[in-house]
Amino acid sequence: MLAVPNTSHHIPSTFILLGIPGLEEKATWISILFCSIYVVALLGNCSLLYFIKTEQSLHGPMYFFLSMLALNDLAFSSSTVPQMLAIVWLNARQVYSASCLTQMFFVHSLSVVESGILAAMAYDRFVAICIPLRYTSLLTHAVLKTIAAVIVVRAIVTVLPIPILVGRLQYCSDNVVWHTYCEHMAVVKVACGDTRVNNMYGLVLSLSITGFDLLCIALSYTMILRAVYKLPSRTARRKAVGTCGSHICVIVIAYLPGIFSFLTYRFGEKTVPHHVHIFLANIYIIFPAFLNPIIYGVKTKQIRERVLKSLYRDNNTFWSLP
Template identity: 50%
Template sequence: MLNKTNLAPVSFILSGVPGLEDMHVWISFPFCSMYVVAMVGNCGLLYLIRYEDSLHRPMYYFLAMLSFTDLVMCSSAIPKALSIFWFHLKEISFDGCLAQMFFVHTFTGMESGVLMLMALDRYVAICYPLRYSIILTNPVIGKVGLATSLRAVLLIIPLIFINKSQPYCRGNIISHTYCDQLSVATLSCGNIKVNVIYGLLVALFIGGFDILCITVSYTMILRAVVSLSSADARQKAFSTCTAHICAIVFSYSPAFFCFFSHRFGDHIIPLSCQIIVANIYLLLPPTMNPVVYGVKTKQIRDCVLRILSDCKDAKSHSI
């Protein structure tokens, strides 16, 4: 059914993973497991950072921003994917599709921005340790966090209106598990060059700028660490960056695959593989970030062990 004024469909049908419909249930198990780990892990991190005074420091405030971003990013798409896999609930309204597109692209942009801020945090902590608390005050953290969020929101909003203004007359079946910008644009019978070009510019502006800042930050960190005379000091400085480097790898590796496969690999990489990696892109960072930071960060480990010990003591006393 088409709206005669702008040829906008009443709803879209999300097909899931084309070609692997018979395996949807099996695909759902790892997706669901990763989503549960992501929800529990990130909610746990937010709880620790909120209530543990020892974690009220700039590094952990940025980690809280990352956890919140991860929660919204994976929750904007994965529950719908699971409903497709389990209950065949494939229909999504046109406005609901645009809303999902907004949240997915906005919070992936925020994820990149927060990783960039965390790299700057590590740069200040290692290169200017005596001025760390003076430079990264709570007002400064709030302002840079707000600026990063507004950047993503203001850049993605035009993309939503561009897609909303397109005429759609090539059916309403989206070959995906969620409303990705390019997947929706391909259903338009209008000129989608604006969608493609603007989407590319946004990706380059957000991803390119953030990667440049991360690269410069770690170049300066490497120079500062190499200049340290003590091997123990060098190892300690590097260890504070390990978790962040892992977070960068988990986030940008599937992001690069999705970016290049969407634009250059349609005839080389099967669509089913592209869609699975696109979902992994939304699931892998939220799943692994709490695990990595929990294992690699001593302060978080100590807080978790102390809480578990208190719970164990309380249980033994009650018995």
Template identity: 50%
Template sequence: MLVLNQTDLTPASFILTGIPGLEDMHLWISFPFCSMYAVATAGNCGLLYLVCREDSLHRPMYYFLAMLSLTDLVMCSGTTPKALGIFWFHLKEISFDECLVQMFFVHTFTGMESGVLMLMALDRYVAICYPLRYSTILTNPVIAKAGLSTFLRGVFLIIPFTFLIKRLPFCRGNIVHHTYCDHMSVAKLSCGNIKANVIYGLMVALLIGGFDILCITVSYTMILRAVVSLSSAEARQKAFSTCTAHICAIVFSYSPAFFSFFSHRFGGHTIPPSCHIIVANVYLLLPPTMNPIVYGVKTKQIRDCVIRIFSGCKDTKCHSM
């Protein structure tokens, strides 16, 4: 039932429907969601533990990886428990203020994810193009400032979303056809003018996603030029192998984001809403699930630390890469 404040038509709560059209499949859909969330939580907590515990991982590359793991944990934890509550227990109601808080965290940390991937690309650029100056360029204060700047960028760009939503009159009901409070899904319930929401949303996408993708592209263009110029094939392979895990992380993060962005604008009515919502959830679950696995498999030093811990070795140092 819709509960409205008669003065400003602000609902006391919203109803999240989950995945419209697939209500009968919610229980089955919940199993891969739950499995991915469990892997994401365990994997990212494990990576954070390794980076904190092992002195040999106290290097710029692994500090950025720790930032990525922390971001992934918050990103998927902000939506998946609520989605599972909808699928399993039909806990569909969310208060207006809780909806705004969820919206803020989801969009802030998806922006943070993109920003950290950009910082990791710059890290690989410095490591390959300026190896002798790597430790002097990427000092701990520089890394801390870069991480803080990326976080604050997301906070300051996303905060206006909450005010843009709060100003809208909601007279089309309070049913959100989604598993979480996405900015535009909530804005479309308003009978007011949402042009500012649409324009600002596109601006934020360009300022965060567009800028980060440009920096990543430029970084890897310079990396490719530096790698190709190396005389030894073995040196080229070794240099490029340090980037493979990061390239995989970029693919896992941006592929569902691009699909969601372009299908919304060019897919029209040919792509069902259920597909959009599933992809939106995959976008928040796939990177946190796959990043620890990829970095664990592709990064020898992390692999050695994991093997040593599970084998019960008493040495406090991991083998050098």
């Protein structure tokens, strides 16, 4: 599809999303893979929310943050995967600029929200293991709501300038975006004017948000490890580490692909092929949403018991039918 000429130097009325250039022959199989992962992610996160809501014992602070993570994963994956599937299955590559900027805002703000939730969950584990006697008094419902509000407001305030700055860039004759969705730097690459402000703001935002949250996570787990190794019983130490194992897995899955995408846009464009970068950028969004319910379902005893109890009850109901 040809680029639409744009001689006014304003943002074009539409952008053309290329999808994953270089993998056109495998696009159908990739789309089936992503669709399957997306469906499992939807079912897994909705099931997780259902079990947490219906089980009274799962109404503690840890599960409040886990519910936030599940809701965010549902929104995060839904903001990009349907767009990618539409490109492959319906050849729907054209997107209005307003829709593109809106998608850009939601993609990056939900990414910031996810990072904030992971930092809050690390703090939750720190309080639960290091000062358990004050757990319920420190993490009250009012405190949890305040933390949730701060996480969301921080994401909105810090990410809102991104689509505004992109909308003010100068564009010449190109409106083709080398991506499956309107990622910030992918759209900035289309502009022909001075993009230094966008590049600098994106760099500072990524480093400050990610750096601050990772610092909080690292400090929390440093204190947790110190407390764990002071426990007298090996069983107690194993149990304490086990409660944090699922969270550590989620942190690794959430941050590594995102950091790779960030570094590739700024330092590795000449060495990392476009199709590898774009494919991993999609994995960065959909894979955590797919794995989080599985990891927490397997690793968290209370959730595992609630799922087994539900399956056992449903099985008994089925066999008791006339």
